[in-house]
Structures are given as C-alpha cells and as structure tokens.
Amino acid sequence: GAVVSQHPSWVICKSGTSVKIECRSLDFQATTMFWYRQFPKQSLMLMATSNEGSKATYEQGVEKDKFLINHASLTLSTLTVTSAHPEDSSFYICSCYGAGGFYNEQFFGPGTRLTVL
Amino acid sequence: LAKTTQPISMDSYEGQEVNITCSHNNIATNDYITWYQQFPSQGPRFIIQGYKTKVTNEVASLFIPADRKSSTLSLPRVSLSDTAVYYCLVLYGGSQGNLIFGKGTKLSVKP
Numbered sequence: 001g002a003v004v005s006q007h008p009s010w011v012i013c014k015s016g017t018s019v020k021i022e023c024r025s026l027d028f029q030a031t032t033m034f035w036y037r038q039f040p041k042q043s044l045m046l047m048a049t050s051n052e053g054s055k056a057t058y059e060q061g062v063e064k065d066k067f068l069i070n071h072a073s074l075t076l077s078t079l080t081v082t083s084a085h086p087e088d089s090s091f092y093i094c095s096c097y098g099a100g101g102f103y104n105e106q107f108f109g110p111g112t113r114l115t116v117l
Numbered sequence: 118l119a120k121t122t123q124p125i126s127m128d129s130y131e132g133q134e135v136n137i138t139c140s141h142n143n144i145a146t147n148d149y150i151t152w153y154q155q156f157p158s159q160g161p162r163f164i165i166q167g168y169k170t171k172v173t174n175e176v177a178s179l180f181i182p183a184d185r186k187s188s189t190l191s192l193p194r195v196s197l198s199d200t201a202v203y204y205c206l207v208l209y210g211g212s213q214g215n216l217i218f219g220k221g222t223k224l225s226v227k228p
Contacts (some may be wrong), residue, residue: 004160034215043204044161044218093160095216102151104208106216108160 002028004096006109013084014117021079021112023094029074030096034106035067038091050077084116121205126223135192137222139205142186150181150188153204155221161204165190192224200226 003026013019023033032051036044048069050056056069068080081088091113095106122140129135141150149168153161165172167179167188178191192199202221 036218043220044155044216046215046217049215091158095160102149102163102166104149104151104216105163105166108162111158111160113158 002107004107004109006112010113012115015085018082023077023109025075025096032097033077034095035079036093086116089116121219123205123222128225130227132194135195137190140187141207144185144207148207151206151208152190155202195226197226
C-alpha cells in the first residue's frame with residue numbers, strides 16, 4: 001500500500017503556542033487528504049477534508065480558525081493548531097486518498113501525539 | 118452513510134480463529150463493506166473490502182450474506198500481534214467519501 005508519513009510523531013508545547021503537523025504522501029499524489037483526531041480510548045473523529053489547491057472543508061464543531069489546514073501540493077498537507085490549550089491534547093492522524101484499488105480506500109499516517117501543558 | 122454496530126470487545130487465544138460480526142441494516146445498493154485495523158498510537162490500516170459473498174486475502178476473510186445486512190471479519194489463527202481495534206465501515210462505492218468510524222471492536226489475544 002501507499003506510504004504516508006507525519007511529522008512530528010509527538011510534540012509537547014505550552015498553552016497558547018501554535019503547533020504545525022505535516023502529512024506527506026511519499027509515493028503517490030494525493031488529491032484529497034483528511035485530518036482526524038482521536039482522544040484516548042475513543043474512535044477517530046474526522047476534523048476536515050483537504051483538497052489540493054482549495055480551502056479545507058471542516059466538520060461541524062471544528063473551528064477552522066483554530067485548526068488551520070493547508071494543502072499546497074499533491075504530497076503535503078499541514079495542520080496548524082493555533083493557540084493550543086490542554087483540551088487540544090490528542091492524537092492527530094492524517095490520511096490520503098487516491099492511490100488504492102478499493103473504493104474510498106484511505107492510507108493513514110502514523111499519527112502525531114500532541115500534549116499541551 | 119450506513120450505521121454499523123459491532124461488539125465493543127472480544128477476547129481470544131493464540132492460534133484460534135476469530136470472527137467479528139458487524140451489523141449494517143440500512144446498507145444501500147452501492148455501499149461497500151470495509152474493515153480497518155488500528156494498533157495503539159498508530160493510524161488505521163486497511164484490511165479488507167467486499168460487496169457480497171466472500172472475499173479473502175493474505176490477512177483475513179470477509180463473509181457477507183445475501184441480504185448484506187451484516188458481515189463477518191474472520192481472522193485465522195490469531196497471534197498476540199493481532200491485538201488491536203477493528204473497525205467496520207460501510208462506504209458508498211465510487212466516491213471520495215469521508216470515513217466515519219464507529220467505536221470498533223477491541224480484540225485482545227491472550228497467550
């Protein structure tokens with residue numbers, strides 16, 4: 001399957017600071033990327049859908065001004081958590097669509113653990 | 118998107134066959150059934166997808182009855198490394214749709 005990377009794999013930051021998470025598709029061009037958030041012992045929650053060259057579409061309840069998404073190329077999407085607070089601490093996972101042979105097959109990155117102190 | 122229902126947790130022992138059943142009563146004609154596996158602190162991984170009858174790959178088998186209102190993921194001879202959360206999703210075929218994850222089934226394999 002296709003390979004998706006995320007950087008960093010974990011990050012600790014102080015409350016009020018901003019954190020940028022990168023998601024890269026390493027061996028294919030991803031026209032669409034998705035960002036998920038997962039709290040401990042819970043399922044993945046879709047945050048936003050990102051299409052290359054256009055604005056992201058956010059799910060209901062997700063603040064677009066707080067979670068800035070940029071999908072400037074077919075291999076890179078970034079999620080910036082602005083003015084992070086402890087309640088933003090979570091596991092952030094990206095996925096890429098576009099290379100699989102199955103319907104709606106998405107390839108997920110390894111995730112980024114964000115801890116806000 | 119069709120809603121799915123699956124057991125919250127299952128226990129098994131190494132070497133046993135594990136069957137996880139998922140209910141999707143309102144599945145539509147163009148919907149595909151897909152299973153993902155997630156290990157702790159990792160992103161989900163695609164396991165298998167099917168539309169009807171039986172699908173088999175090197176990892177698992179997927180059984181889908183004629184009415185397609187349920188499906189069963191079968192893991193042959195599980196090992197400790199199969200301990201993970203397994204998600205059943207019903208996806209509309211042919212579209213770049215969002216994946217809506219349910220609670221999944223936490224499978225614990227014991228020695």
